[in-house]
Amino acid sequence: MSNGRIPEEVIEAVLKHHDIVDVVGRYVHLSKQGHYMKGLCPFHSEKTPSFTVTPEKQIYHCFGCGAGGGAIQFVMAMEGYSFAEAVSRLAKEANLDIGIDPTPGGHSRQNPEIAKLLEAYELAGKLYQYILKNTEQGKQAMHYLRSRGLNDRLIDTFGIGYAPAPWDTLTQLLERRQFPLPLMEKGGLLSVRQDGQGYFDKFRDRIMFPIHDWKGQLIAFGGRAMGDAQPKYLNSPETMLFHKSRSLYNMHLARPQIRKRRQLVLFEGYMDVIKAWEAGVTDGVATMGTALTEEHADVIRKQADQVTVAYDGDAAGQNAAYKSIPILEKAGCLVKIAVLPNLQDPDEYITANGSERFVREVIEAAVPSIKYKLLYFRKNFKLQEDGEKLRYIQQALRVIAELPSPVEREHYVKELAAEFRLTFEAAWQDLNEIRLQSEKNNKFGDNKDKPWNNVMNGGRPQERAPSLLKAYHNAERQLLAIMLHDRDTTQYVERQLGDQFNVDEHSALAAYLYAYYTQGFEPNTGSFIAMLQNEELESLASSIAMMGNSHGVNSQVIDDYIREIKKYPQQQLIERKREEMVQAANSGNLMLAGQIGNEIMSLEKQLKSS
Structure with a gap:
């Protein structure tokens, strides 16, 4: 079995020092149910727990999305680590010196182009910072930053710099340092001249905001023009390092606080994040002017349970905030919306009103998503007219009807009835009729993309249709479940059956088990899964392991399965x-x-x- 450069005994040592319940429990609230621990899966949106941890076998498995593995795989999935980085992290936590020095980012050793680009971006960042702080060219940019309320501490914390106006300042430096210029162009630092003869700087005469990945590696830039140049903001293009659809500005600095509180504030731009940081909001990140994507939401959900969206107060910002709600809620986040008055953005509000009021009156006063939806729709109706008022009430009831909690529905119906002087009974009857019609039209419930985990009628789980496996398929799974717990059975199966499993994945899993026991390892599901280093096989092995063990299984049953x-x-x-x-x-x-x-x-x- 291949584990890259990490010996099996190192993996064994790391796993012995970490109980999977403790590892998973840092991220997921687990409750005991018999021999298992259960909780809401951190890898997909669900309302009823299908995520199971088995202390006896040191594995986890989600019966909803199929994710599964051991402690190492869980850390990899939650933190985005490579296998070596996850092992190294767990070893460090256990004070084990295992001689592993994973390459930063987990990929530069395998890809020299990425390593060179990371080096070039780091050099470019230092150049831009130096020019801003130490040259005549940077004085105007420094004056601009001062006028926006940024002090030296903030400039240093966020690594802000200045790209000078000449066409080839960075190009010359990269050429002198013998960086391959075609790669620098491919990586978004340079552009090709129109005649194809040579290169020039991608960013010129712009204030530079470094963009890091969550590990702190500089992977892109955002450049802001100080005058009338267009576009006002120019981001690095998509490269092998930078993917706009899943990159979030300031995640590397905000992440410790986000992980600690399981909360995050989502802004639109760099200056909002930086000014909010100075105001004490140190869990803020930004989508950098791009629309929020499902990939962004997945990144956010792995770090936080609750998101406060603090977009600009103008129409565009509030429309974007409204559109963010279903994306974040689909990922499983609890969403609140911060409402900024007078069309201000967070940066402007902090400058005008100070840090304390921003935290107290904007961030802490953020409203639940349902409340925001009602406010968002409200502005489209002329409530002084009876017809418009009734149309708004019906729209509001449709929004409230989507809430899964009966308590929440009752709360907002009471508020609506009180505001418009309706009887609660009449409003409640209308709402129930809306819900009844909705359920008739949507037999898959409230989680259309995942019919295996739908919740309808205020939290009642919908039964998942059982899937019947063919006899040979079931026999293979049952046999592998026994083999995971029994060396002798595995050796017998190897002699009698070898690689004659009919399902390719089962055959691969059996081959790994043959090798595992041949190397002298004792039955240990968690250790075996850790040595697979294949996501599909890890998930399959965890699923099969949940079926049971060899207790009460005799040789006749084994032979029947093989037959x-x-x-x-x-x-x-x-x-x-x-x-x-x-x-x-x-x-x-x-x-x-x-x-x-x-x-x-x-x-x-x-x-x-x-």
Whole structure:
């Protein structure tokens, strides 16, 4: 079994020092249910727990999305680590010196182009900072930053710099340092001249905001023009380092606070994040002027349970905030919206009103998403007119009807009834009619993309339709479940069956088990899964391990499973022969049909005697 550069004994040592309940418990609230621990899956949106941790086997498995593995795989999935980084992190926590020095980012050793680009971006960042702080060229930019309320501490914390106006300042430096210029252009630092002869700087005469990945590696820039140059903001293009659809500004600095509180504030731009940081909001990140994507939401959900959206107070910002709600809620986040008055953005509000009022009156006063939706729709109606008022009430009831909690629905219906002097009973009746019609139109419930975990009627789980496996498929899974817990059975299966599993993934898993026990390891599901280093096989192994162990299983049962597995190819052959016989008969070749019929009878006799 291949584990890259990490010996199996190192993995064993790390896993012995970490109980999976403790590792998972840092991220997921677990409650005990018999021999298992259960909680809401951190990898997908669900309302009823399908995420299970088995202390006895040191594994986790989600019966909803299929994610599974051991402690190392869980840390990899939650933190975005490579295998080596996850092992190194867990070893460090256990004070184990295991001699692992993972390459930063987990990829530069494998990809020299990425390593070179990271080095170039780091150099560019230092150049821009130096020019801002120490040269005549940077004075105007420094004056601008001062006028926006940024002091030296903030400039240093966020690594802000200045790209000078000349066309080739960075190009010359990179060339002198022998960086390959075609790669620098591919990586977004340079542009090709129109005649194709040479390169020039991508960013010129702009204040530079470094963009880091969550590990703190500089991977892109955002450049802001100080005058009338367009575009006002120019971001690095998509590169092998930078992916706008999932990159969030300031995640590397905000992440410790976000992970501690499981809360995050989402802004639109760099200056909002920086000014909010100075105001004490140190869990802020930004989408950098791009629309929020499902990829962004997935990144956010892995770090936080609650998101406060603090977009600009103008129409564009509030529309973007409204559109962010379903994306974040689909990812499983609790969403609140910060409402800024007078069309201000967070930066302007802090400058005008100070840090304390921003935290107290904007961030802490953020309203639940349902409340914001009602406010958002409200402005489209002329409530002084009876017809418009009734239309708004119906719209509001439709929004409230989408809430899964009966308590929340009742709360907002009471508020609506009190405001418009309606009887609660009449409003509640209308709402129930809306919900009834909605449920008729949507048999898959409230989680359309994941029908295996829908919740309707205020929290009642919808039963998942059972999937029936074919006999050979079930036999293979049952046999592998026993093999995970029993070395002797595995050796017997290797002699009797070898690689004759009919499902490719089962055959691969069996091969890994043969090798695992041959190397002298004792049965240990968590350790075995850690050595697979294949996400599909890890998930499959965790799923099979949840089926049970070898208690009460005798040799006759094992032989029955093996017999069932071996029968399937012959059953398939018989089916093909039957099709051939029908085709021969239909084409008038009765002699050939008879010959094939005799072959089928012979094969069936063999099958019965096996």
